[in-house]
Amino acid sequence: MSIPDILAEIFYILIGGLFFLTGLAALRGERSRQRTGTALFWFILAFTFVAGPWLPAAVTGVCIVILAVLTALGMVRPCSPGSPPASETRRNADRFGFRVVLPAAALAVTAVVAATFLPFGASNAIGISALFALIFALVLFRVPAGEIPRAATHDGVRLIDNIGPVGILPQVLAALGALFTAAGVGEVISSAVSSVIPQDSRLAAVAVYCIGMALFTVIMGNGYAAFSVITAGIGIPFVIAQGGNPVVVGALGLTAGYCGTLVTPMAANFNIMPAALLEMRDKYGVIKTQAPVAAALLAIHIVLMYFLAF
Amino acid sequence: MQAIRLAGVLVVIAGFVLKKDTLATIVAAGLVTGLVSGMSAGEILNTLGSAFLSQRIATLFVLTLPAIGLCERFGLRDKATDFISRLKSATTGRVVLFYLVIRAFASAFSLRVGGHPQFVRPLVAPMALGAAQARFAPLSEDTEDKIKGLCAAADNYGNFFAQNCFMGASGTLLIVTTLTEQGFAVDPLHIAAASIPAAIAAVLCGAAYCLLFDRKLKAGAAQ
Numbered sequence: 001m002s003i004p005d006i007l008a009e010i011f012y013i014l015i016g017g018l019f020f021l022t023g024l025a026a027l028r029g030e031r032s033r034q035r036t037g038t039a040l041f042w043f044i045l046a047f048t049f050v051a052g053p054w055l056p057a058a059v060t061g062v063c064i065v066i067l068a069v070l071t072a073l074g075m076v077r078p079c080s081p082g083s084p085p086a087s088e089t090r091r092n093a094d095r096f097g098f099r100v101v102l103p104a105a106a107l108a109v110t111a112v113v114a115a116t117f118l119p120f121g122a123s124n125a126i127g128i129s130a131l132f133a134l135i136f137a138l139v140l141f142r143v144p145a146g147e148i149p150r151a152a153t154h155d156g157v158r159l160i161d162n163i164g165p166v167g168i169l170p171q172v173l174a175a176l177g178a179l180f181t182a183a184g185v186g187e188v189i190s191s192a193v194s195s196v197i198p199q200d201s202r203l204a205a206v207a208v209y210c211i212g213m214a215l216f217t218v219i220m221g222n223g224y225a226a227f228s229v230i231t232a233g234i235g236i237p238f239v240i241a242q243g244g245n246p247v248v249v250g251a252l253g254l255t256a257g258y259c260g261t262l263v264t265p266m267a268a269n270f271n272i273m274p275a276a277l278l279e280m281r282d283k284y285g286v287i288k289t290q291a292p293v294a295a296a297l298l299a300i301h302i303v304l305m306y307f308l309a310f
Numbered sequence: 311m312q313a314i315r316l317a318g319v320l321v322v323i324a325g326f327v328l329k330k331d332t333l334a335t336i337v338a339a340g341l342v343t344g345l346v347s348g349m350s351a352g353e354i355l356n357t358l359g360s361a362f363l364s365q366r367i368a369t370l371f372v373l374t375l376p377a378i379g380l381c382e383r384f385g386l387r388d389k390a391t392d393f394i395s396r397l398k399s400a401t402t403g404r405v406v407l408f409y410l411v412i413r414a415f416a417s418a419f420s421l422r423v424g425g426h427p428q429f430v431r432p433l434v435a436p437m438a439l440g441a442a443q444a445r446f447a448p449l450s451e452d453t454e455d456k457i458k459g460l461c462a463a464a465d466n467y468g469n470f471f472a473q474n475c476f477m478g479a480s481g482t483l484l485i486v487t488t489l490t491e492q493g494f495a496v497d498p499l500h501i502a503a504a505s506i507p508a509a510i511a512a513v514l515c516g517a518a519y520c521l522l523f524d525r526k527l528k529a530g531a532a533q
Binding site: 008011012014015018019048049052053056057058059060061062063064065067068069071072074083084088089090091092093094095096097098100101103104107126127129130131133134136137138141151152153154155156158159160165166167168169171172173175176177178179180182183184185187188191192219223224227228231232236240246247248250251252253254255258261262265266268270271272273274275277278279280281282285286288289290292293296297300301304308 | 338
């Protein structure tokens, strides 16, 4: 294993540890009647993060199915205590003032610095900056040595518990995409769509390609998966074959798909998870805000591709 | 009977229409897709498990939560509100617009400045809410939700549409590899340049929406 890979595994083990603590907090929690199911969910998830790579992949596959059964039965619920009381945060705010933004800023700055100057890759840079920001916060807020283990994990566990199972949706979607590819789902869709495009109409081809990218992204929740399928099925045989510049068609094709990402609950990490993270009452609130902008942007993509590619 | 392979797509659609549990819907769609295309149970579980493990990067944001949660406990939101309350000229729409521009630029230079857990929850949303509270308090729950939605959306606009302006972005490289495999040799520099118009369009659309939102807030408060 290379050093970046080892580092990544260490970060995944730490994440597994946080999931394990979330499970423990659920067992001790008083807010929910679903303590056992919730704890089981987080324990199994922790197991896949820590032990998954060392076992046959099918073991992780079985774990995912069990996680899905637990959430399907409604056995996973938020269990840990809610946000810290307003009196406590106000007292702390008055004590530390604007220094409280420093760890958040450190999170961003060290991520950029680590990604740029350290040879461990951009994803490891996120982990490095997360640990740096946490240590920085513990020092800055003068957390007594005896309270460090609790302070370092307690609020993280609270947020994980708040976000709940939707936090791992992006990962599960990637697994779905892999199954779609293995089953040849893309070929079937593109051959069906390609029969409805009128011959020799550049505008129709461009519109069908852009809308197809957006629609398929809506269904899959993943612009990347849609791009390889719809570009091979529609973009190349209909738009590029009529003389469209491949560079422009490709570049605008992928971002046309992102217009679909803005309106799909399948893109959970961008649309559903933030609604949970921001404690919005409507879990589709982010999507509703984005829908008019997404429609305008899709129309703009069709116009841009039509004029720039030919 | 090629169409039978689309059964998984139907499961996804049905799951969302019937408002079934999202995680369970996706896993069920994967299992159905594998079964109708003739994969064995072992193959399905293997594919599912190995893709899940290789995509653990998607869950890396969890590591940032302890630091963010700690900052919240030590008054991050309170201070953000204090800050905005003093800034008389910053309206909700302008706070979000400012963030959108920063997010888009950072994204175009592949700087990971932004993100819902890192920036929107601890910084942007409290500032945007604070700006509205300073002017129009008390806010209805509905208005609060709309402001939060605006903040989350700005992050997405800046992130999605500007990221491919960077040569080494994964999306840019996906376009290059996909087209090259199909016989069209393109290079990352040209793809990145061709991604700029969409990035500008996204920032302009998002900005217009932010400014409209300010007008709506004002109109709502006047009533």
